[in-house]
Amino acid sequence: MDQNKIPQATAKRLPLYYRFLNNLQMQGKTRVSSKELSEAVKVDSATIRRDFSYFGALGKKGYGYNVEYLLGFFRKTLDQDELTEVALIGVGNLGTAFLNYNFTKNNNTKIMLAFDADPEKVGKEIGGVPIYHIDDMEERLGNVKVAILTIPAQEADRITERLVVKGIKGILNFTPARITVPDDVRVHHIDLAIELQALVYFLKHYPLEKMGNEEENTY
Amino acid sequence: MDQNKIPQATAKRLPLYYRFLNNLQMQGKTRVSSKELSEAVKVDSATIRRDFSYFGALGKKGYGYNVEYLLGFFRKTLDQDELTEVALIGVGNLGTAFLNYNFTKNNNTKIMLAFDADPEKVGKEIGGVPIYHIDDMEERLGNVKVAILTIPAQEADRITERLVVKGIKGILNFTPARITVPDDVRVHHIDLAIELQALVYFLKHYPLEKMGNEEENTY
DNA sequence: ATTAAGTCGTGATTAACTTCACATATTCAC
């Protein structure tokens, strides 16, 4: 499928570029340089040029990049012409935050349905997304291939097992549990407690210089 | 401060190790091998041994690691003996999720206060954390050095500026905005929309093999 | 005591990614 040549680090930055290009177009800008882009997304301009170069020569020397062309290119590359359907498991505070987040706005990714065990929530809608009972998950899931996991950690393994059996191929896991899946299922962990603790650790042990940025700010 | 020799990639994994060691101790286990640890946290066992080795010889050949010793060591290394105070800016769904999350349980990191612009929320408490008006931020912040930003993107720059002036040194930024800060302030971005989009991109363009894991599952 | 099995710590290697630096091409002002 496509060029598998594109480094993963580059792939992770593509959505960021895409979003910012959308902003630029809405502002009516027609051209942009890697330097401008760099300041906006906080990625070194050489890295941006390298990233783009994996897809060929998208820019013009002495000019920069044409916003509309670049945007069209990324739209295709990021499959933005087809809607990606997502399921959300666990309608707590974090889950609710996702339901109220309008991903479709410039992502063409949509949470189609949500599940929870709380009878108070079942049958309601949040952000236009219907909430079903977790027991009905298998029959409701249909052909959805991506799930967001915002449930208590102790439920993670059991629910994951059920998702995998039903054919889910991608899981965005917000539980602290390190879930086990077959080789053909991709899991991205986002562990809020660890992110916070890591930030604190860096603050105490990797002091940044007031001037002369030998170390980068974000990672 | 300490050894700056520890790779950032290692530092990011320390909180993960720490949490799992806590679990082990609660289960009454007294010893653990890098192989066991590897299966639990999904990090290659050689990487774990390498990570630990930056702190000296913590294990014993043919035996593994003593859970209690290791735990005590990491407690010191991760400064778990002193409480780290954190402020939360923006009490929406995402912010509320944080307030209800008991970080202190095994982190010794505590959200001390929260701010919001909504008069409905000001004066209340969530998860034991008092909510103040955003206009009172400067006078209430005191000596807190770390902030979690869960506000709308368009507010991000203005609030960040105020936080920086007040002396905040670390920001966990959940807004899509790429905020600008002086060199001595550290920002970690967690961009939920981008995480989701990146996962979808990987699913479509980097298919995983059912067997023979040439590519890793998590990143 | 001897042996087999287990496990660490690490030198060496490989891999992945970032950044530098510059030849080359384009634009723009006058």
Next chain:
DNA sequence: GTGAATATGTGAAGTTAATCACGACTTAAT
């Protein structure tokens, strides 16, 4: 047109991290 300024695309170098593979040591069983 001409020259100065601007920017790309990329070879090469640098940086960081992951992984291999094995010597050295420990444990435990017989």
